[in-house]
Amino acid sequence: MVLTNETIEQRLKAKFGDLLTNFETPYGMLTFEAPKDYNLKLLQFLYDDTELRFQFLTTLCAVHYPDQPGRELAIVYHLHNLQDNVRIRFKVFTDINTPDIFTATNLYSTANWMERETYDFYGVNFVGHPNLKRILNVDEMDYFPMRKEFPLEDGTRIDKDDAMFGRG
Amino acid sequence: MSEIAHNHIKLPEGSIEKQTTTLNLGPTHPATHGVMQNILELDGERIVSAEQTIGYIHRAFEKLAERRPLYQITTITDRMNYCSSPINNMGWHITCEKLLKVKTPKRVDYLRIIIMELARISDHLICNSIVGVDSGAYTGFLYVMQYRELIYEIYEEICGSRLTTNIGRIGGFERNFTNAAFTKLEKFMDEYPKVLTEFESLFKRNRIFMERTQGTGAISAERALNYGFTGPNLRAAGVDYDVRIHTPYSSYEDFDFTVPVGSTGDNYDRFLVRNEEMRQSLRILEQAYRKVQAFTGAEAEVYHADVPEYYLPEKKDVYTKMEALIWHFKIIMGETAIPVGEVYQSVEGGNGELGFYLISDGGRTPYRLHFRRPCFIYYQAYSELTKGAMLSDAIMTMSSLNLIAGELDS
Numbered sequence: 001m002v003l004t005n006e007t008i009e010q011r012l013k014a015k016f017g018d019l020l021t022n023f024e025t026p027y028g029m030l031t032f033e034a035p036k037d038y039n040l041k042l043l044q045f046l047y048d049d050t051e052l053r054f055q056f057l058t059t060l061c062a063v064h065y066p067d068q069p070g071r072e073l074a075i076v077y078h079l080h081n082l083q084d085n086v087r088i089r090f091k092v093f094t095d096i097n098t099p100d101i102f103t104a105t106n107l108y109s110t111a112n113w114m115e116r117e118t119y120d121f122y123g124v125n126f127v128g129h130p131n132l133k134r135i136l137n138v139d140e141m142d143y144f145p146m147r148k149e150f151p152l153e154d155g156t157r158i159d160k161d162d163a164m165f166g167r168g
Numbered sequence: 169m170s171e172i173a174h175n176h177i178k179l180p181e182g183s184i185e186k187q188t189t190t191l192n193l194g195p196t197h198p199a200t201h202g203v204m205q206n207i208l209e210l211d212g213e214r215i216v217s218a219e220q221t222i223g224y225i226h227r228a229f230e231k232l233a234e235r236r237p238l239y240q241i242t243t244i245t246d247r248m249n250y251c252s253s254p255i256n257n258m259g260w261h262i263t264c265e266k267l268l269k270v271k272t273p274k275r276v277d278y279l280r281i282i283i284m285e286l287a288r289i290s291d292h293l294i295c296n297s298i299v300g301v302d303s304g305a306y307t308g309f310l311y312v313m314q315y316r317e318l319i320y321e322i323y324e325e326i327c328g329s330r331l332t333t334n335i336g337r338i339g340g341f342e343r344n345f346t347n348a349a350f351t352k353l354e355k356f357m358d359e360y361p362k363v364l365t366e367f368e369s370l371f372k373r374n375r376i377f378m379e380r381t382q383g384t385g386a387i388s389a390e391r392a393l394n395y396g397f398t399g400p401n402l403r404a405a406g407v408d409y410d411v412r413i414h415t416p417y418s419s420y421e422d423f424d425f426t427v428p429v430g431s432t433g434d435n436y437d438r439f440l441v442r443n444e445e446m447r448q449s450l451r452i453l454e455q456a457y458r459k460v461q462a463f464t465g466a467e468a469e470v471y472h473a474d475v476p477e478y479y480l481p482e483k484k485d486v487y488t489k490m491e492a493l494i495w496h497f498k499i500i501m502g503e504t505a506i507p508v509g510e511v512y513q514s515v516e517g518g519n520g521e522l523g524f525y526l527i528s529d530g531g532r533t534p535y536r537l538h539f540r541r542p543c544f545i546y547y548q549a550y551s552e553l554t555k556g557a558m559l560s561d562a563i564m565t566m567s568s569l570n571l572i573a574g575e576l577d578s
C-alpha cells in the first residue's frame with residue numbers, strides 16, 4: 001500500500017485529534033503544526049507506528065517570526081520514511097520568552113548537534129538535552145544571532161576607516 | 169627547584185593524579201584536513217573519549233543568505249563543500265527552480281548531471297586518496313591529482329573558475345558548453361577508468377591498507393540511520409539510500425546506474441563504496457554525454473530555460489534591446505517577484521544528502537534559508553566511532569568520513 005499524505009493525515013488525526021492543525025502540502029510535502037508540549041509524543045508516535053515509520057530525522061531548524069506575539073519561534077522538523085520514501089514536515093511554535101521544547105536526543109542521536117545549533121542561533125531551550133551549549137559560535141556570546149532583531153551590517157555604511165581594512 | 173615550578177605553573181586540579189593524557193588534535197593539524205579540533209582523552213594510545221569542537225571557520229551563511237537575492241546565494245553554497253562545489257550550486261538552483269516553478273529543458277538537466285557527476289568523482293577521489301595518505305601511501309594521491317586537475321579544467325571551460333565555481337544560473341547555465349569542454353570530457357572518460365582501476369589496485373588488496381582500515385571506525389546500519397548518516401557513509405553500512413534514486417532531480421530517473429552498498433560500515437567499506445560510486449558516476453557521465461550529443465537542430469543549442477524574469481539576458485541584448493535591459497535591471501536589483509512558499513529540496517552531494525530548506529515571504533531575499541549539511545550531521549558520531557580505538561585509527565576514520573570544514577561550519 002502506498003503511504004499517501006492523506007493516509008498520514010488521517011492516521012495522525014485519529015491519534016491526536018484536533019491538537020494538530022494547519023495541514024497543508026506546500027510543494028508536495030505534508031506540513032502541519034503541533035502544540036509545543038506534544039513535539040516528543042508526536043515524534044515518538046511517528047517513529048513507532050508500524051504504518052508511518054518516520055524513523056529518519058532529516059533536519060531540524062528554527063525560524064524567527066518577530067511579528068507573531070506568543071508564537072515568535074518556530075521549530076521545524078523534517079522527517080523521512082525511508083521504506084515508503086515519504087517526507088513530512090511539522091512545526092512547533094513557542095513564545096520567545098520561554099522557548100522550552102522537549103529534546104529529541106533520546107529518540108535520535110542526530111538531534112544532539114542539530115538542537116545545539118538551534119540553541120546557538122535562536123536560543124531555543126531544549127529541555128533534557130545532555131549537552132546544550134553553543135556549537136558554532138564562541139561560548140562567550142550573549143545573544144542569539146539569527147534572530148531578526150540583529151540585522152546584518154549595512155553594506156553602504158561609510159563611517160569605517162578603510163585604512164584598517166587595507167583599502168585606504 | 170620544584171617549589172619554584174610549583175609556584176609558577178598552575179596545573180588544573182587533579183592533573184598529576186590523572187591516569188589519562190589529554191591531547192588536542194587540531195584545530196590546525198595536517199591530519200585533520202581542515203580546521204577542526206578534537207580533545208582526546210588517551211589511555212596510552214587508546215582513546216577513552218573524544219570531544220569535537222567545531223565552528224572555527226563559521227561564516228554565518230544562513231544569516232548572510234537572508235540579505236541576498238536568490239542568485240547571489242550561489243556563491244555562498246560554493247564555500248560549503250568546496251571539494252564538490254558544483255553539486256552545491258546545482259542543488260541551490262534546483263531549489264530556486266522548485267520555488268519559482270521553473271521547468272528546465274532536458275538538455276540542461278543532462279549538462280547538469282555531467283557537472284554533478286564530475287564533481288562527485290573529484291570529491292570521492294580526493295577523499296579516498298587522502299585515506300591512502302593517512303595510511304602512509306602517498307602515491308595514489310599524487311597520481312589521481314592530475315585527473316582532478318582535468319576535472320577542474322573542464323569546470324574552467326564551462327564557468328571560468330576552478331574551486332568555488334559559481335557554476336550555472338537559475339534556469340540553466342550562463343553559457344553553452346564549449347567544444348573544448350567536451351573534448352576534455354571525452355579525454356577524462358577515456359583515461360580515467362584505467363586510472364581508477366590502477367588506483368584501486370594500489371589499495372584494495374594491500375595488506376597494510378586492509379589491516380589499517382578493516383574494522384576501524386565501524387558503525388552499524390541502525391546507529392548510522394539514528395545519527396542521520398547519508399551518502400557513501402550510510403551506504404557503506406548497508407543502507408541503499410541515495411537521493412538520486414529516492415527523489416530524482418534533474419532527470420536522474422533517465423539514467424541507469426546501481427547504488428553500491430557495503431556491509432560493515434568501516435573505513436574499508438567506505439573506501440570501496442566510494443570507488444564503486446566513481447565507476448557508476450562514469451557510467452552516468454557516458455550516458456549523459458551520449459544523450460547530450462543526440463540532440464539535434466535548435467535543441468542542441470539549448471542551455472537554459474526560457475524564463476526572462478529569472479535568467480539574465482545576454483549582454484549584447486542588454487545594450488540593444490529595451491526589454492532585455494529591463495529584465496537585467498530587475499534581476500540584478502532583486503526586484504523580480506518571488507512566490508510566497510516553503511520548499512525543501514535535497515540533492516545527493518559528495519558526502520550525503522545536501523538539503524536546502526527555503527522559506528520565502530515574497531520579499532527580495534529568503535525569509536529563512538537552512539542548509540542541511542551532511543557532514544555537520546554525521547561528524548557528531550565521531551566520538552562514538554573512535555571510542556576505544558587507537559589514535560592512528562582515529563585519524564583514518566576522520567579522513568574516511570570525508571569531513572569538509574567549510575560545510576561543517578557553514
